[in-house]
Amino acid sequence: MHGGKSTQAARASNSTIDDGPFPADLNGSNITYPWPVKLYRFESQGQPLEMAFMDVPPSGQAASHEAAPIAVLLHGRNFCAATWQDTTSNLSAAGYRVVIPDQVGFCKSSKPAGYQFSLHQLALNTHNLLTVVAPNTTATVIGHSLGGMLAARYALMYPSSTAALVLANPIGLEDWKAVGVPYQAIETTLEGERASTYASIRGYEQATYYLGLWAAAYDVWVNMLVNVYQGSQGGAFAADQALVVDMVLTQPVVYEFGLIRPRTLLLIGEKDTTAIGKQWSPPEVQARLGRYDVLGKKAAAVIPRSTYVGFPDLGHAPQIQDPARFHKALMKWLTE
Secondary structure, rough: OOOOOOOEOOOOOOOOEEEOOOOOOEOOOOOOOOOOEEEEEEEEEEEEEEEEEEEEEEOOOOOOOOOOOOOEOOOOOOOOOOHHHHHHHHHHHHOOEEEOOOOOOOOOOOOOOOOOHHHHHHHHHHHHHHHOOOOOEEEEEEEHHHHHHHHHHHHOOOHHHHHEEEEEEOOOOOOOHHHHHOOOOOHHHHHHHHOOOOOHHHHHHHHHHOOOOOOHHHEEEEHHHHHHOOOOHHHHHHHHHHHHHHHHHOOHHHHHHOOOOOOEEEEEOOOOOOOOOHHHHHHHOOOOOHHHHHHHHHHHHHHEEEEEEEOOOOOOHHHHOOOHHHHHHHHHHHHH
C-alpha cells in the first residue's frame, strides 16, 4: 500500500480515504489526471484494494462542499476517469460536486488476481465509496458505455440513493448471447487483451466510436489505455479485462429496465454499432447486433420516467465526438 495520511474514516474500520501523495506510476498507470487523485482503500472478496477517484468541487467553491448536489461519473471499458474531463467541468460550473472513480481492475485502481467481477460488485464498491465521501446523500449517476450498464445496475440496486440516472450510449441495451453471440472462453479473450496495441485500439475506436473519422484529440484517450496495457501491471490489467468482457456478456441488465425508478435520460449516438462479441460472431449475427438507433428508443419505451435524446450523426462516444451538443442536452435535462 502507498503512503499518505488517512483523512476520512470509512464505515468499515479497514476502509479509508487517502489523499496521497502517490507515486507517478499508480497501480500501473502513469498518466496525469486533470484533478488530484485520491484512493479509497477497502477490502473486497478477501483482498485489500485501492479505488482511485477524483472529487471535484463546484467551480469557485472551497474544498468544503458538502451542501452541493453530487454527480458520479462511471467510465466505459476503454476509458478511465480522466476521459470525463469535459463533462466534469460542465457539471462543476453548474454547481455540482463531481466524483469520478476508476473501477477496480481499471486505470489507476487495483488490478486484483482472481477477483469475481460482477456489475453488482462494482456497483457495491461505488456505493460504498459514495457513502464514505458523501454520507446520507443521493447522487445523479451518469454512465457511458460499460459505465452506463453499471449505472443501470446501480440504480436498480440503490434507487433511494439515485437522484437521477443518465445513460450515454450504454452497452447492455440487448442480451447479446440471446441474439446469437456464441460464448467465448475467458482464455481466448485474454489472448486478445494481451495483444492490444495502439493500432488495434485506435482501429476499433475509429470504426465504432467515430464512424471512421479521426481527430488528434482522440489520441489522448487511446494512449491513456495503451499506457496501462503496456505498463507495469499490464499483465494483471489484461487478465482483469478478460474477466470484465465475460461479465458484460453474461450479466444482462436489459430485462430489468422496467424496474428502474429514478428519472432517466438516454443520450444516444445513433450511428453506434457497439456489441460485445460481435467480432467473434457469425456474419448473420453480426448484421443484427448493435443497432443503437433502434435499441436506444426501445430502452426508453421500457424505462419509466425516461427521456430520449438521439444524435443521428454520432457514434459510441458523443461526449467526446461533439461535446458541445452532448453537454447542452445533458445540462438542459438536469435543470428541468
